[in-house]
Amino acid sequence: MDILLIGGLWLDGSVWDRVASTLESLGHRPVPLTLPGQGDGSASATLEDQVAAVLAAVDAAPGKPVVVGHSAACTLAWLAADRRPERLAGVVLIGGFPFSDGHAYADFFEVRDGVVPFPGWGPFEGPEIADLDEGARRRLAAAAIPVPAAVAQGVVRLADERRFDVPVVVVCPEFTPAQARKWIDGGDVPELARAGRVDFADIDAGHWPMVSRPEELARILAAAAEAA
Secondary structure, three states, rough: EEEEOOOOOOOHHEEEEHHHHHHOOOOOOOEOOOOOOOOOHHHOHHHHHHHHHHHHHHEEEEEEEEEEOOOHHHHHHHHHHHHHHHHOEEEEOOOOOOOOOOOOOOOOOOOOEEOOOOOOOOOHHOOOOOOOOHHOOOHHHHHHHOOEHHHHHHEEOOOOHHHHHEEEEEEEOOOOHHHHHHHHHOOOHHHHOOOOOOEEOOOOOOOHHHHEEEEEEHHHHHHHHHHH
16 A cells, blocks of 8 residues: 655654655555645745645545554645545554644744754754764754745644544553543544544654664554554
């Protein structure tokens, strides 16, 4: 099965290299995506440009793919479910949740000269980076790509309620499945509260398990794809 891999802010497709290698050994076809503005040299990309890139990958898949979104890109994966509900086998969300219609995509960090640079590790102190050693932190920071402001501040637009029929797996790294269920049931994640099927997978990792636990994450993604 095709498994489309979408990294969060500041990441290009290469962050999935070790996950992709394990997925291939498990018999799947991983497709790591490098998004417009996050690796193609374009600082003028918009959120809709990134959505279009994801949809192009969905349309190019020979069958129904699983779309995997990490962190902020959980919303991108959910936008694919909204735009192509009949084409997806499922959606996997790693370390994040999709925003609802009308919400800014990822307006969390300071914009400088039209882009959102990586803010350093200060905002992530705690469980999010506890499993990253100094070498891994240096490599991630050095490879971080400033995200165009028109991506981070783009407005999420959802319209097709058939997205709620697409199976969802929430991969829980720095939080637990019990916490995720509580947030969803408590109304903090209205999109998933309305989803017809939401499963959970726990992984003992921080916010970047594709870096710290790539083989384990790949096995979780393979299981999600096979279940879908």
